[in-house]
Amino acid sequence: MDRVLRVCALYPDLMNIYADRGNLLVLEQRCAWRGIRFELSSSGLGEPLDADAYDLYYIGGGQDRDQRLCAEDLIATKRDALHAAAARDAMILGVCGGYQLLGHSYVLGQDEIPGVGLLDVRTVREDGPRLIGNVAIEVSLGDVEDSILAGFENHGGRTYLGAGQEPLGCVLKGHGNDGRSGFEGARASNTIGTYLHGPLLPKNAWFADRLIATALHIDPSDLALLDDAFEQAAHLSARRAAGI
Numbered sequence: 615m616d617r618v619l620r621v622c623a624l625y626p627d628l629m630n631i632y633a634d635r636g637n638l639l640v641l642e643q644r645c646a647w648r649g650i651r652f653e654l655s656s657s658g659l660g661e662p663l664d665a666d667a668y669d670l671y672y673i674g675g676g677q678d679r680d681q682r683l684c685a686e687d688l689i690a691t692k693r694d695a696l697h698a699a700a701a702r703d704a705m706i707l708g709v710c711g712g713y714q715l716l717g718h719s720y721v722l723g724q725d726e727i728p729g730v731g732l733l734d735v736r737t738v739r740e741d742g743p744r745l746i747g748n749v750a751i752e753v754s755l756g757d758v759e760d761s762i763l764a765g766f767e768n769h770g771g772r773t774y775l776g777a778g779q780e781p782l783g784c785v786l787k788g789h790g791n792d793g794r795s796g797f798e799g800a801r802a803s804n805t806i807g808t809y810l811h812g813p814l815l816p817k818n819a820w821f822a823d824r825l826i827a828t829a830l831h832i833d834p835s836d837l838a839l840l841d842d843a844f845e846q847a848a849h850l851s852a853r854r855a856a857g858i
């Protein structure tokens with residue numbers, strides 16, 4: 615089997631809070647264990663983005679200040695490539711600040727930080743506390759088993775789904791997109807946004823495999839089974855922390 619997963623991390627230095635880079639390490643390791651080659655590239659401020667060269671595009675979470683810098687750059691140098699990548703069904707994952715940037719906009723007081731508009735969501739920094747804590751959601755990817763994601767959220771922005779925009783899942787414990795709707799994240803075809811840090815993938819290895827399979831355009835059952843005893847323990851511990 616000569617498979618290769620080609621990943622591009624956007625702004626890996628600026629959009630990497632709560633060690634979101636750990637998500638990339640999980641993808642790398644799960645590929646390595648299966649003999650799948652893993653190639654990691656990055657695209658930072660001012661750098662172009664290749665719309666065809668990658669199977670998975672990734673953008674982590676960030677502080678408002680860094681997010682603003684990245685948003686300007688994203689629009690100027692990467693938006694068209696991301697739309698082209700989404701159109702050919704590449705996998706695109708945004709976490710927290712990255713999720714907000716995949717939507718239409720993030721409004722902070724008088725300021726509106728534009729997003730790339732791949733997800734029909736809008737984020738607003740309203741009055742009120744940050745939404746912080748352990749979170750568990752039930753995702754709707756069509757699987758009966760293993761459909762719970764557990765993680766940690768910390769965001770000031772409240773995200774609202776446009777009419778017809780599917781969430782990634784429903785909140786079992788925690789705040790989710792806006793603390794009220796019961797929705798968490800958003801998904802449009804192979805573009806996914808979520809508020810779950812932790813980072814997300816070490817606590818939810820099953821989801822890492824879904825991403826790998828989707829990015830490679832293969833069935834998840836075609837991925838070799840791994841001994842996930844530690845990963846299961848991490849998942850259960852994250853669920854327990856959330857109270858599920």
Ligand code: GLN
Pocket residue numbers: 631674675676677678681709710711712768769770771772
């Ligand atoms: N800056 C954004 C907010 O506070 C995203 C934070 C994050 O990525 N954790 O809403």
